Amino acid sequence: MTGYSIGQLAARTGAKVVTIRYYEKIELLEAPRRSRGGHRLYDGQAITRLNFIRRSRKLGLSLEAIADLIRLAETPDSPCDNADRIAKSQLRDIRTRMRELRAMERALSRILEEPCGGRARDCGILGILSPEQTN
Structure with missing residues (x-):
């Protein structure tokens, strides 16, 4: 074989x-x-x-x-509507994820603009991400 x-x-x-x-x-x-x-x-x-x-x-x-x-x-003789539907759905999902990633990028850029005091207790990043922080 x-x-x-x-x-x-x-x-x-x-x-x-x-x-x-x-x-x-x-x-x-x-x-x-x-x-x-x-x-x-x-x-x-x-x-x-x-x-x-x-x-x-x-x-x-x-x-x-x-x-x-x-x-x-x-x-192969069946209509390809389903393939179009799958591709369009995936494109929508990708575009949604891209918007979400751009929003995350902006948020992280803003966080990094905050000056760090040199110690963890003064860290802007930790302060923003802390569970006590509310927005």
Whole structure:
């Protein structure tokens, strides 16, 4: 039998072995055939699927959204409205997180503008973050 071992699959895709096993467990990646000795043997389709999953994760997509996209890809004649919905939702989430990050950046910049008295009891940062501080 020919095929890629789980270690070879990990090396070819940059995924960790534990991640590959997890993706199999949650059925994002099909369970591979087994060698006579019981070792997993992956085919080229597994590499393609794992690269798809990894690119999707880099875009911040949830595993649920990736599963939806995989199902869509497996039915090429179906409409791609669901793919558009997933992409638009992810873009909204990214934009929301970007606004939140900009707000955090402004807050931290303001905190750092406060002079520090040199001792923890006089530290503006600790004062602002203290549970007794109310805004």
